[in-house]
Amino acid sequence: MELFSLFVRSVFIDNMIFAYFLGMCSYLAVSKNVKTSFGLGVAVCFVLAVTVPVNYLIDKYFLQAGALSWLSSHFQNIDLSFLTLIIFIAVIAGIVQLLEMAIEHFSLALYQALGIFLPLIAVNCAILGGSLFMQEHHFPTLFHSFVYALGSGVGWLLAIVAFAALRERLRYSNIPKPLQGNGIAYIITGLMGLGFMALMGF
Amino acid sequence: MKFSNRYIFLYISVLVIIVAGTLAIVSLVLRPRQEANRKGETAARILKAAGYGALSTEQAVALFDSVASPITDSQTERYAIVCSDGDTGQVVYVSGKGLWGPIWGYVVLASDNNTIKGVAFSHKSETPGLGAKITEESFADSFSGKKIYNADGEYVSVVLAAKGNSEANAENSVDAISGATITSKGVEKMLYEGLKDAGK
Amino acid sequence: MKKFLEPLSKNNPIIVQTLGVCSALAVTAQLKPAVVMAAAVTVVCAFSNLIISLIRNTIPPRIRIVVQLVVVSFFVILVDQFLQAYLYETSKMLSVFVGLIITNCIIMGRLEAFALSHKPLPSFLDGLFNGLGYGLVLVAVGVVREVLGQGTLWGYPVLSDKFYTLGYMNNGLMVLPPMALILVGSLIWIKNARQS
Numbered sequence: 335m336e337l338f339s340l341f342v343r344s345v346f347i348d349n350m351i352f353a354y355f356l357g358m359c360s361y362l363a364v365s366k367n368v369k370t371s372f373g374l375g376v377a378v379c380f381v382l383a384v385t386v387p388v389n390y391l392i393d394k395y396f397l398q399a400g401a402l403s404w405l406s407s408h409f410q411n412i413d414l415s416f417l418t419l420i421i422f423i424a425v426i427a428g429i430v431q432l433l434e435m436a437i438e439h440f441s442l443a444l445y446q447a448l449g450i451f452l453p454l455i456a457v458n459c460a461i462l463g464g465s466l467f468m469q470e471h472h473f474p475t476l477f478h479s480f481v482y483a484l485g486s487g488v489g490w491l492l493a494i495v496a497f498a499a500l501r502e503r504l505r506y507s508n509i510p511k512p513l514q515g516n517g518i519a520y521i522i523t524g525l526m527g528l529g530f531m532a533l534m535g536f
Numbered sequence: 537m538k539f540s541n542r543y544i545f546l547y548i549s550v551l552v553i554i555v556a557g558t559l560a561i562v563s564l565v566l567r568p569r570q571e572a573n574r575k576g577e578t579a580a581r582i583l584k585a586a587g588y589g590a591l592s593t594e595q596a597v598a599l600f601d602s603v604a605s606p607i608t609d610s611q612t613e614r615y616a617i618v619c620s621d622g623d624t625g626q627v628v629y630v631s632g633k634g635l636w637g638p639i640w641g642y643v644v645l646a647s648d649n650n651t652i653k654g655v656a657f658s659h660k661s662e663t664p665g666l667g668a669k670i671t672e673e674s675f676a677d678s679f680s681g682k683k684i685y686n687a688d689g690e691y692v693s694v695v696l697a698a699k700g701n702s703e704a705n706a707e708n709s710v711d712a713i714s715g716a717t718i719t720s721k722g723v724e725k726m727l728y729e730g731l732k733d734a735g736k
Numbered sequence: 737m738k739k740f741l742e743p744l745s746k747n748n749p750i751i752v753q754t755l756g757v758c759s760a761l762a763v764t765a766q767l768k769p770a771v772v773m774a775a776a777v778t779v780v781c782a783f784s785n786l787i788i789s790l791i792r793n794t795i796p797p798r799i800r801i802v803v804q805l806v807v808v809s810f811f812v813i814l815v816d817q818f819l820q821a822y823l824y825e826t827s828k829m830l831s832v833f834v835g836l837i838i839t840n841c842i843i844m845g846r847l848e849a850f851a852l853s854h855k856p857l858p859s860f861l862d863g864l865f866n867g868l869g870y871g872l873v874l875v876a877v878g879v880v881r882e883v884l885g886q887g888t889l890w891g892y893p894v895l896s897d898k899f900y901t902l903g904y905m906n907n908g909l910m911v912l913p914p915m916a917l918i919l920v921g922s923l924i925w926i927k928n929a930r931q932s
Binding site: 543552 | 796797807809810817818820821822824
């Protein structure tokens with residue numbers, strides 16, 4: 335039950351795009367049509383679901399204050415949390431690289447579908463954001479962090495696909511000239527965000 | 537220009553060592569200040585609830601050490617504190633669950649172990665504009681002067697009643713936050729559980 | 737010099753290039769965090785541009801992204817540590833968004849497009865002005881949201897009580913995150929309308 339509510343919450347209420355604007359750059363750049371958006375969305379889900387749990391373990395066993403005490407009691411006072419950012423981003427960049435190689439090796443079809451998006455993802459704020467929010471939430475178990483990551487990824491996927499669908503329709507609407515393109519894209523995202531806020535409840 | 541693998545490896549190693557070394561030094565130098573900030577924030581909030589007014593973190597840390605002392609035989613975090621009016625009360629740490637995540641706070645009880653001097657609540661992720669209002673001053677102020685025992689001497693804690701209903705039992709209730717029922721219930725439960733032992 | 741000033745308006749990173757929106761808009765509900773965030777991004781952008789430009793001839797092309805990430809994270813961590821030590825309140829409001837400066841597309845974009853191929857001083861200025869251009873939008877959005885949403889500016893009340901007695905109310909909508917996007921959209925609209 336707790337896990338389910340965590341999942342729902344991370345998909346809808348803490349939606350990466352509508353509540354925190356994470357990953358906006360690729361969101362605006364790639365949302366021209368539904369099919370590519372879906373590809374990018376799946377890739378984001380995938381990378382989040384892998385990197386967040388890995389970073390969870392690293393945070394728990396290396397970075398937090400006193401985290402090294404499992405090695406030896408001498409290390410109890412070591413606090414490496416100032417290295418968090420650099421380690422997280424290095425892990426993400428590394429895993430994305432590995433994933434790209436693995437996918438290319440095992441499934442050419444999948445590589446053709448996701449491959450072009452993977453390099454984009456290493457510097458996507460949603461991915462680093464996922465790991466940083468995971469650290470803020472202090473999840474009790476590894477599985478919690480996985481559920482959270484998956485939920486956030488699904489939320490991101492949902493947002494970009496919905497937005498791309500709207501954008502496809504937008505081509506036929508009569509928008510004031512200065513507002514066309516990015517202007518209207520921002521405003522639509524804002525309005526969708528307001529809609530999502532209604533799910534917050536009281 | 538061509539770069540050998542060895543060069544690349546050396547390059548990245550040197551870079552990482554320089555970066556990690558510098559950061560370690562900076563972090564060591566700044567850590568005492570950061571910890572003082574963290575401690576000072578809590579101290580300032582407790583002191584405000586005890587009637588000392590708004591203080592900067594430095595003032596708060598210094599003052600807190602002189603007026604408050606931890607009560608060691610308690611299960612939870614508690615302090616004995618001399619309030620601004622000279623009365624010796626106690627600070628009780630309370631914690632519970634809101635709508636979305638943990639809520640917690642400090643309650644300052646007067647020496648009669650009954651009257652609330654002030655409270656300071658915090659939350660992790662309540663809805664902005666609704667549940668998040670528990671951190672606001674107007675909400676905290678509504679608690680001062682309330683009692684945790686009713687006229688018959690029974691323990692009732694403080695109830696968060698819907699607006700308008702709180703007058704019926706003014707001593708033991710405050711206005712709930714409209715629109716934030718679950719958060720209000722959470723605060724009520726947190727106070728009931730947290731002050732149960734403290735009031736004796 | 738004129739070229740360096742371009743990011744302030746004509747080629748503004750947020751409004752025209754739509755870069756770096758990610759970590760920015762969630763912090764503009766009030767002016768103070770917006771200003772601190774703008775300053776942090778400007779510092780990181782200027783100095784990482786400078787450093788990358790200084791070592792640009794020694795970086796092996798194959799690992800240049802990693803080197804850039806390391807340099808940027810280095811400055812971000814520095815900024816984060818300083819904020820925690822000297823501006824604790826604001827750093828708490830900014831929470832994870834300071835860390836997310838690392839993945840701010842403006843910074844990576846400037847490193848790739850400018851610092852890797854230019855001398856240190858121009859790179860430094862390029863980073864500085866791109867950071868300022870970004871900050872300008874942040875501050876503008878921050879001012880509008882704080883004044884309309886809470887009736888304060890930098891935490892001080894700016895609307896007289898008379899307004900409120902006449903029935904004026906703070907617009908709670910402005911405090912919600914999606915309004916930042918709608919405001920930026922409107923800014924783009926105004927800017928495009930003026931140019932054409």
